Amino acid sequence: MSIEAAKASDRTGEADLHERPAVTMRRRGACPALAAPMQTGDGLLVRLRPAGGALTLSQFASLARSAAAHGNGILEITARGNLQIRGLRTETVGQLAADIDAAGITVPDGPAIETSPLHGIDPEEISDPAAMEMALRSMLRDQLASPRLAPKLSLVADGGGAFGLSALSADIRIVAQSGAEWLVAINRDAETAMPVAIGNAEAAISAVGEILSLLALGQGRRARDIDPALLRARFPAMDGIRPIASRAAGMPLAGSHKLADGKTILGVRPELGQMRASDLIALLDLAEARGATAIRLAPGRGFFLIGLSADTVPAIQIAAARHGFSTQPGENTEHIAACAGAGACGSAFYETRTLARRLIAATPALFDGSLTLHLSGCAKGCAHARPALTLTGSAEGYGLILNGLAADLPDERIAGGRIDFAIERLARAIEDNKGAGESTAACLTRLGATGVSKALRQE
DSSP states (O other), X not given: OOHHHHHHHHHHTGGGGGOOOOOOOBOTTSOOOTTSOEEETTEEEEEEOOGGGEEOHHHHHHHHHHHHHHSOSEEEEOTTSOEEEEEEOHHHHHHHHHHHHHTTOOOOSSSOEEEOTTTTTOTTOSSOHHHHHHHHHHHTHHHHTOTTSOTTOOEEEEOOSSSOOTTSOOSEEEEEEETTEEEEEESSOTXXXXXXXXXXXXXXXXXXXXXXXXXTTSTTOOGGGSOHHHHXXXXXXXXXXXXXXXXXXXXXXXXXXXOTTSOEEEEEEEGGGEEEHHHHHHHHHHHHHTXXXXXXXXXXXXXXXXXXXXXXXXXXXXXXXXXXXEOSTTOGGGGEEEOOOTTTOTTOSSOHHHHHHHHHHHOGGGXXXXXXXXXXXXXXXXXXXXXXXXXXXXXTEEEEEEEEOTTSOOSEEEEGGGHHHXXXXXXXXXHHHOOTTOOHHHHHHHHHHHHHHHHHHOO
16 A cells, blocks of 8 residues: 555544544553553543644634533643643543534644654755555554553654654654665654665554564563564664664754745744643634644643744744743743642642742753753653753752652652751852853763752752
């Protein structure tokens, strides 16, 4: 089947995507899809990704109204560009699903396939990843629906362009190379992924099918768990494939951007990835009145407004700031990865967003762009899967990890009542020890665990 035929087949079967199974509770550690929401501290949580990460403004507004009617009115955009709706109840999840269907929003079953957010409109794009997503779902429908796949299995289809996905980790990544050629690789991000196959779209889809069959051999397995011998038996030519070329980071999410064809788009980030339905609706109403035509959800906890003219952007930026959205690059919140925190998540031991605001006010030296600050309410580290300057909550207080994951052994433990003192001392240690031209990340690395511990213990 060609990729064009697969797209047609996918449209034919689109109605099946709206036949949603009965709601079941999702265990922690799995993705809380619409059919299997997850219990959290503020009710049930649903995570969804519309096909292609694309919505019309009216569809996004309908989701916001539904979130207010059936949940607690709080929506989130995750680091991977997926949408979360909070505060639902068992009896309202079905009503949310009905609203999604009524709005004409397609939410494919199976694992999320993350695509370049500007697909189809970016003139620098190499190939269309949305078409690749449709073909994968059509041609590998049964394999993608297998219950033997890991709940958090991740796939990335990167078509290239101004806003790439090279920093996004994935079990399976399909990357446009040139013309009709795609490279298939497994595990981690574009720089460290292991290439296994290269060829046209049909060959790439076939390779993804082979990888899925290997993953299905062991319940819950991820790409990193595949036996290298089995992998090479399926892909004997893999050792001769060049690695994925590391791409520049590309444009930042927040801000006004002009594409190569002169069209203007506006990147918007809710503060720390979270927004109230009323604020989102107000922003969308204004954007639609000023000519915006579409929304593209994007990695980095935000979205792009498409279809604006350059002269309308300043007014929308002012209104966005009034409603709690950032539309300027370089704001301090860009460098914070914060989970939902206590009150929203039953596992969290502290209010991450409250602490984030205190840190921004008290420790401006932390936010020079050289590091990410990960505020994790517990050791699971849901908000950030990479090493970072991490503050993990626990029953005893906080664990400070200079460069690691939330589950790592802390470099320093801080009692709950001493967190403000510790923040003050950390800021002073950076100010007193940072050399001329030295970044905060380099300063903390040079101080090391011993130096930071000493600074935090000083009275």
